[in-house]
Amino acid sequence: MEFSSGRARLKLARQSGARREQYPHSLQFYREPPTENISLAEFESFAVDRLRLLKVVENLGVSYVRTSEFYKTKLEAELRKLKFPYKALAEEDYEARRKDHISHFILRLAYCQSEELRRWFLQQEMDLLRYRFNELTDVLRQKFLEHVNLSFEAISEDVKNELADELCASTPGFTMTKVREQTYYKVGLVDAVDLFRARRVFIKDGFAYVPLKDIDAIVLSNYRASLSKALAMTARSLPSIQSDERLRPLLNHLSHSYVGPDYSVQKNTGKISLEQIDALSAKSFPLCMRQLHKALRDNHHLRHGGRMQYGLFLKGIGLTLEQALEFWKKEFIRGKVDADKFDKGYAYSIRHSYGKEGRRTDYTPYSCMKIITSNPPSQGDYHGCPFRHCDPELLKQKLQSYKTPSSGISQILELVKGMHFQLACQKYFELTHEVDDIGFSLNHPNQYFTESQRLLSGGRELKKELGNSGSSQQKSHSQESMTSSSAPTASNTAADAELEGLEAYFTED
Ligand code: SF4
16 A cells, blocks of 8 residues: 555656646746647546636626736636636646646637637637736746747846936836836847837837836737747648547537536426517527517528527527427418428427437537637528627617617627627627626526526526536437536537537528
8 A cells, every 4th residue: 555655656756747847837838739648538628627718818808907906816716716827936836737738729729710719719818828927926937038938138237227218218107216126128129019119118229128027018929929820730730630530529619619508408498488588589688589589570480590599599598399389380380381381391390409309419509609600691691699790880770779878889899899799798788787797707698598587587586597507509318417517528429410410400491
């Protein structure tokens, strides 16, 4: 026993020695991909945790000033909770550094697949690095700069004293005392082009004299350039990675992933009557579903993309199979579809989506990520996310017709312009529910509905009705015991194929 615990200790010591060597700094530029073998479970959990973190980064980044105490406190709490390196002086966090390294590369694979995903990933990773770099002490910052070969030359005290007046005049907010305290670096103009453009740096003989506090701009522009290049290169090698059948569904799920409940099991199933749907659509549906409901009522028909998105949402808010059949049939037979055609075609696909036909997969409603990033609507379609897919002028009209206050509309349009579609939707929620702060991070249309109902009913009804969770878009019966921390799982491979099957049933217009 003692022998084996001694060996275990030795193994651990060797392992931590190797980690120390591999991760000499708590901050990384992620230049070298990980080479070790990891289990599929670790792969998934690392990736989901980083995605959670990046979503928090996004949320905080548009809601608070990045240098504010609130922003820093919240982000540190999240890093600490998810076990990523979270403070400058944490010296024994090698496991956290490993997780940081590996998870970054996994998401790089998942988020290199389209221009939109790449842009989102790059932005959040930049914000994360900025925060973490600024949290470093001067000594650690210097160590990091050397570590990533950005070892700019610190000027001597004599040179600094000689240039003190110029340095003070050209560094906004600096007094002479500050200049004396701060280390200045002599940096080639190419590296300091942003500071030069913003007239925030002293230039002499082709060199910029940058105070330590501004060196983050240079670090970030280096990081952006190398990460953009790396993402483009990863995208090129994607076909060979995607040929791995275990990885492909995982990566696809991650890029569409919703890290929260999957709204598959409802305690409120059957508690909503069909007569309530019109009123609920005005009060508690997110814009995407409100638009689909209106189109269905107006045209007595929805094309397959709309039926998939809206049908699964309705299932998620609690419509039973019988109700769904009645709801769709009543509406469709008011249009061009007769009852017989409905029973033979559409009814089968509805039963299928409830897991009563085919391979009996119990499909879950689409997350915002999936709606935003896949299957964009074309002419005659009403599915998708209006914040992502609507022309801004049309979106404005839509919001005006729903009596959204005009000051709020411009805020929403600003967020849309910055490609923060879910945050625009959060703003819409705040405006339509007259709350100052939504108090949650919106990721799912069904989450919108649940939170709206909770708010409107004073927290009495529908609260926490969503007992089961996970992050996949669909879940087979065999997966129903998954816990709330479940990540997308390898079993989604089969489920992915199933979804394609279901989509085929819905392809008839
Ligand atoms: Fe729907 Fe999500 Fe878009 Fe809101 S952000 S409209 S919930 S897809």
